[in-house]
Amino acid sequence: MSAITLTGVDLHYPDGTVGLSGIDLDVRDGEFVALVGPSGSGKTTLLRTVAGFLAPTAGLVCLGDEVVADGAHTVPPEKRKLGMVFQQHAIWPHRSVGRNVAYPLEVGKVSRARRAERVAEVLELVGLPGLAKRDPATLSGGQRQRVALARALVAQPRALLLDEALSALDEPLRDRLRLELRTLTRTQNLTVVHVTHDRAEALALADRVVVLDSGQIQQVGTPEELVQRPRSAFVAKFLSDANLLHGTVSDNGFSSADGTVHVGRDRLADTSSGVGTLAVLPTDIAVTTVENVGTTQGIVMSSLFGRDASDVVVSCDGAQFRCAVRGTRPVVGDRVGLTIRRALFYPDPTQVAAPTLGAAALASTSR
Numbered sequence: 001m002s003a004i005t006l007t008g009v010d011l012h013y014p015d016g017t018v019g020l021s022g023i024d025l026d027v028r029d030g031e032f033v034a035l036v037g038p039s040g041s042g043k044t045t046l047l048r049t050v051a052g053f054l055a056p057t058a059g060l061v062c063l064g065d066e067v068v069a070d071g072a073h074t075v076p077p078e079k080r081k082l083g084m085v086f087q088q089h090a091i092w093p094h095r096s097v098g099r100n101v102a103y104p105l106e107v108g109k110v111s112r113a114r115r116a117e118r119v120a121e122v123l124e125l126v127g128l129p130g131l132a133k134r135d136p137a138t139l140s141g142g143q144r145q146r147v148a149l150a151r152a153l154v155a156q157p158r159a160l161l162l163d164e165a166l167s168a169l170d171e172p173l174r175d176r177l178r179l180e181l182r183t184l185t186r187t188q189n190l191t192v193v194h195v196t197h198d199r200a201e202a203l204a205l206a207d208r209v210v211v212l213d214s215g216q217i218q219q220v221g222t223p224e225e226l227v228q229r230p231r232s233a234f235v236a237k238f239l240s241d242a243n244l245l246h247g248t249v250s251d252n253g254f255s256s257a258d259g260t261v262h263v264g265r266d267r268l269a270d271t272s273s274g275v276g277t278l279a280v281l282p283t284d285i286a287v288t289t290v291e292n293v294g295t296t297q298g299i300v301m302s303s304l305f306g307r308d309a310s311d312v313v314v315s316c317d318g319a320q321f322r323c324a325v326r327g328t329r330p331v332v333g334d335r336v337g338l339t340i341r342r343a344l345f346y347p348d349p350t351q352v353a354a355p356t357l358g359a360a361a362l363a364s365t366s367r
């Protein structure tokens, strides 16, 4: 069964700003879903709508089979049985760790003995065994965030909502907590909705990632689907830093609008044609230091070391290509050859195909 379902959800703020528009989303029981998107795309609005801090102007929000908001009525946050963790650990300084964690149980009038038992259980779960009596002021940032997580989990919520919960932590602690969080949510079969600015974090943690823009869902999919088959040039650019080129696909392949780049038909991932946008992922460009005849040549403009692949920007006839280079890293000023191994084409539905440009006049990027 779906743990969280949003159907046709719109949310307009009182000043008329559209926070969410036509959101349809199903989060399955035990699933870890990450929400990503540019600043202002609606991630927090969506999370707060699920939590009950915001009421949709239209549409339905269901938790399990309970309708918690239907545009007219909304169940308040404290009655939704959800756990929340925010970026800034909201730990009360005047309460011990144990009493911080026990708070939801106190509100729920759970007996003192059962509270103590359950607090000990969740502190163990989040890696803070035996710390119930500690003053929160004596804890590190990472430990405080674990306390916040323990408090969110203590009353056995139907789902866990994380709003940039790891963002305030420094690496490598953040990395470690990320792994622990994934293990914990998996072993406990928790349903999680996680808002993050960090694309790598979303792709690493989530079963499915939701990409938002302008209050609308652009794509929902597994990390593999989103990276290998982004549904739009926007998703390819946002998640994978794709290079975008405007132009036309004809029988000969793609030709950029300015005539400087040609990509053979055999390199295009699908058979669409017409006017539109070509997206080339940095990992789909081969950079060679030897200038092979037939490859497009360019100059390295920047070259940043990366553990798996270096992030290299090459300028070719005025177009800049971001490339992921494995192995020897070229240096700024190097003349290199570029070959596009694969490209995705997104026809613009509002445009009719322009006449085919003379391919002979174009630089060849793929032969």
Ligand SMILES: Nc1ncnc2c1ncn2[C@@H]1O[C@H](COP(=O)(O)OP(=O)(O)OP(=O)(O)O)[C@@H](O)[C@H]1O
Residues within 6 Å of the ligand: 013, 014, 015, 017, 018, 019, 037, 038, 039, 040, 041, 042, 043, 044, 045, 046, 197
């Ligand atoms: N209280 C409010 N009143 C009016 N507009 C708002 C309010 N809160 C958010 N918005 C607007 O709603 C849209 C979505 O905002 P939201 O905070 O959900 O985006 P976000 O993706 O979480 O952004 P960020 O990554 O910067 O946190 C934005 O245009 C924002 O300016």
